[in-house]
Amino acid sequence: MSMIWPIFKREFTAYFATPLAYVFIVIFLFAMGAFTFFIGHFYENGIADLSVFFGYHPWLYLFLVPAISMRLWAEERHSGTMELLLTLPVPLWATVLGKYLAAWTFIGIALALTFPIWLTVNFLGSPDNGVILAGYIGSFLMAGGYLAIGAAISSATDNQVIAFVVSVVVCFLFTISGAPLVLDFFRAWAPLPVITAISSFSFLTHFIAISSGVIDVRDIIFFFSLTVLFLSVNVVLIDLRKAS
Amino acid sequence: MFSLWADVPLATRSCDLNVMIEIEGLTKRFGPITAVAGIDLTVSKGEVLGFLGPNGAGKSTTMKMVTGFLAPTSGRVRVLGHDVTTETIAAQQAIGYLPEGAPAYGDMTPRQFLLFIAAVRGFRGHQAKARVAAAVGNTELDPVLDQPIETLSKGFKRRVGLAQAILHDPPVLIMDEPTDGLDPNQKHSVRTLIRAMSPEKAIIVSTHLLEEVAAICSRAVVIDRGRVVADGTPADLLRRSRHHNAVTLVLPSSRAETARTKLKSMNKVASVEQIARQNDLIELTAFPNPGAMLIEDVSAIAVAEKWDVRELYAEAGRLDDVFRALTTHDATRARENRA
Structure with missing residues (x-):
């Protein structure tokens, strides 16, 4: 465990050593605000909750999380520091975990900086703060899931653009795997258990469940195990490159 | 009784405390290309092994396997008795490694970077600071300690890599082209540092600078197409050179023909080569028959015959002769790989 800390610290400070962190946070907050207020009509709805705000999170993460994860390993490979690291x-798992936790913490900070919207909704009405807390927890877990997928993909290439594009596509599939568009494709030929399995991988379904205020252990286990799965894939992919 | 040891395979003999690196049958294939084809080497404490070979001969690939960055296709490496494949962490703790090109995190300053390395190596607080200070002192990094690494000159970047490698005073030091890109002064100080550390460590240095081998290495290993083609002291290698004990003399061109004929007639001389120099001077090089010493005879004749010699010297040998004779050209290799 003590090995994770230096890796985490180096990775985390690296975000703030370049303009990356500030640019990301500004864009993240701006996009969150723009979607919530202008597209989601937060004021006009006249409802004192943040469901509109959280509703856009999966779609924003779809692009913003791969933007963070793409450099995680691809950059190390490209600059040669992979060999040093x-x-x-x-142990490889500690390096993978340290870097992942640093990126997740960074996204967590960006997410926490959306707190003015929580203040706003409390100023305007009396929302159920428990539901809002659940929304934040769900959003953070979901970001962790996207990040693990992106990290694994980043470890397979030394090209950040490829890492970004492939991550967006894979994250998109995980987001909408519960949607009719995807399920209809399988429904024609796949047996029911397969369809149920595919739809259960939907980030949207699990996130909506948590953010509606019901913190079901199964939803938490979903995001947690998905993250563990993809971090393991990350370790395996790096190991495979070693042996190639 | 005494012959018992001879029957024991090399691998089980590592109780010899001075053997620090054991490489057995190390092989690495990338698809159809064999980069390293069965290397066997042992390196002991006090040795500075110069790893020589043309670009693409397998030097870096071998070092990457010794340090655990690449997994071998077959064969194994043990560092202080720890198998690099199965006891990677224990082996890596004993190794200081300067990878090719001295990679470092460009956004960090040397101080931050070295403190990061110290933390990963398990040093905390004062201990970490003391380690960093010692490494910085040895590599003369003080003036740039707080500038981002990406803004540093090539020489400083290389020394940041070197400082990182020696920070934990490792018993095994592996450096891929440590003096590449350094100016003559910097090269000299890095070589002095390597020599100073050598009694307590086993060191592998890859290079294609032949003068570096003569300057710092106690042993030279030449590899070509993934195989060891020569292994000996630099002096052993020089003996294989056709210039070994060759005698060169410079004299006015009017005497050249006489001198040339005279030299050719000596039994110890195998052949004579002639090069025209400026100012009406001629350079003659007499190559000896194997094992013969020429310098005394040649100088005696030159004095007796009043050749008006301007320069006269014998050579120990030229490493680039040996290097060229032992290794293949990169284009030839690429063609063979394709075939």
Whole structure:
């Protein structure tokens, strides 16, 4: 465990050593605000809750999280620091976890900086703050899921653009796997258990369940196990590249 | 009784405390291309092994496998008795590694970077600071300690990589072209540092600078197409050169023909080569028959015959002769790989 900390710290400070962190946070907050107020008609709805706000999170993460995850490994490979990092006496899983946690914490900070909208809704009415808290928890877990997918994909290439595009596509499939568009495609030929399995991978379904205020252990386990799965894929992909 | 040891395979003999790196049958294939084709080497404490070979001969690939960055296709590497494939962390703790091109995080300053390395290597607080200070002192990084690494000159970047490698005072030091891109002064100080560290460590240095081998290495290993083609002291290698014990003399062109005929007639001389120099001077090089020493005889004749010699010297040998004779041209290799 003590090995994770230096890796985490280096990765986390790297965000703030370049304009990346500030640009990302500004765009993140601006996009969140724009969608909530202008497209989601937050004021006009006249409802004291943040469901409109949270409703846009999966779609924003779809592009913003791969923008963070694309550099996670691809940049190390491209600049040659991968060789340095992997010859330091740190177990590979600890390096993978340290870098992942740094990126997740960074996204968490960006998410926490949306707090003015929480203040706004409390000033305007009396929302159920428990539901809002659940929404934030769900959003953070979902971001972690997207990030793990993006990290695994980033470890397979040294090209950040490829990492970004492939991550967006894979994240998109996970987001909409519960939607009729996807399910109809399978319904024609796949047996029911397969269809149920595919629809259960939907980020949207699980996120909507949590953000409606019902923190079901199964939804949490979903995001958690998906993250663990993709971080394991991340470790395996790096190991495979070692042996190639 | 005494012959018992001879029957024991090399691998089980590592109780010899001085053997620090053992490489057995190390092989790496990338698809159809064999980059490293069965290398066997042991490196002991106190040795500075110069790894020589043309670009693409497999030097870097071998080093990447020794340090655990690449997994071998077959064969194994042990560092201080730890198998790099199965006990990677224990082996990596014993190794200081300067990868090719000295990669470092460009957005960090050398101080931040070295503190990061110290933390990963398990040093905390004062101990970490002391380690960083020692490494910085040895590599003369003080003036740039707080500038982002990406803004540093090539020489400083290389030394940041070097500082990172020696920070934990490792028993095994592996450096891929440590003096590449350094000016002669910087090269000299890096070589002095390597020599100073060598008694307590096993060091592998890859290079294609032949003078570096002569300057710092106690042993030279030449690899070509993934195989070891020569292994010996730099002096051993020089003995294989056709210039070994060759005698060169410079004299006015009017005497050249006489001198040339005279030299050719000596039994110790195998052949004579002639190069025209400026100012009406001629350079003659007499190559000896194997094992013969020429310098005394040649100088005696030159004095006796009053050749008006301007320069006269014998050579220990030229490493680039040996290098060219032992290794293949990169275009030839590429053609063979394709075939």
